[in-house]
Amino acid sequence: MKRTDLAYVAGIIDGEGWITLCRVKAKGLKFPYYALRIGVGNTQQWLIEWLYLSFGGQKRREGKLPPRKPCWIWSLNGKEAANFLKLILPYLHLKKPQAEIVIHLEGRRTRGQQGRLGKGCPRTAVEAVLEQADAILLKSMNKKGVAV
Numbered sequence: 001m002k003r004t005d006l007a008y009v010a011g012i013i014d015g016e017g018w019i020t021l022c023r024v025k026a027k028g029l030k031f032p033y034y035a036l037r038i039g040v041g042n043t044q045q046w047l048i049e050w051l052y053l054s055f056g057g058q059k060r061r062e063g064k065l066p067p068r069k070p071c072w073i074w075s076l077n078g079k080e081a082a083n084f085l086k087l088i089l090p091y092l093h094l095k096k097p098q099a100e101i102v103i104h105l106e107g108r109r110t111r112g113q114q115g116r117l118g119k120g121c122p123r124t125a126v127e128a129v130l131e132q133a134d135a136i137l138l139k140s141m142n143k144k145g146v147a148v
Contacts, residue, residue: 001054001087009051010091016040019085019098020142021105021135031128034135036082036102039075048072055084082106098141105134 013019021034041062042048052059057076064070076084085092085099092099108130 003091005054006088007091009055010088010093012040012047012051013038013088014092014094016042017095018142019095019102019138021102021131021138023135031125032132033128034105034131035077036106037075037077038081038085039073041071041073043069043071045070045072048074056080079106098138101134101138101141105131 017038017040019038020036022037023032024035025032040048040051045061048059051057051074055076057074057080059072059074062071062073082103085103089096089099089103108127
């Protein structure tokens with residue numbers, strides 16, 4: 001992909017997108033884990049189709065409430081999302097700190113857990129606390145009206 005396209009996508013993520021860690025408590029796990037999710041919501045279906053065809057992931061249509069237009073959502077999860085963020089990281093501005101946090105988290109998981117991610121993965125209390133700290137930090141950074 002061209003650098004201009006990556007810069008364009010970074011602008012979309014900065015303006016219309018989100019980067020978040022969602023708390024997941026799976027059966028059999030002693031500690032919850034945090035799932036990386038990124039996405040974009042927009043009323044322009046072509047934009048969501050382009051993101052989906054260019055980067056994979058999932059797409060869906062949200063219901064419309066009159067007089068509003070329908071909203072389309074594109075999203076990526078987990079390692080796929082982290083790899084995408086690595087591609088656009090040099091071009092991000094507003095969400096660069098959030099992207100750096102989740103890229104670091106995914107790197108820590110890869111090094112420390114050797115592929116033990118997902119449901120049923122055994123984790124230490126330290127790993128769980130570090131994930132929770134990242135999630136709390138990210139949540140505070142994502143609040144509207146809060147300077148980063």
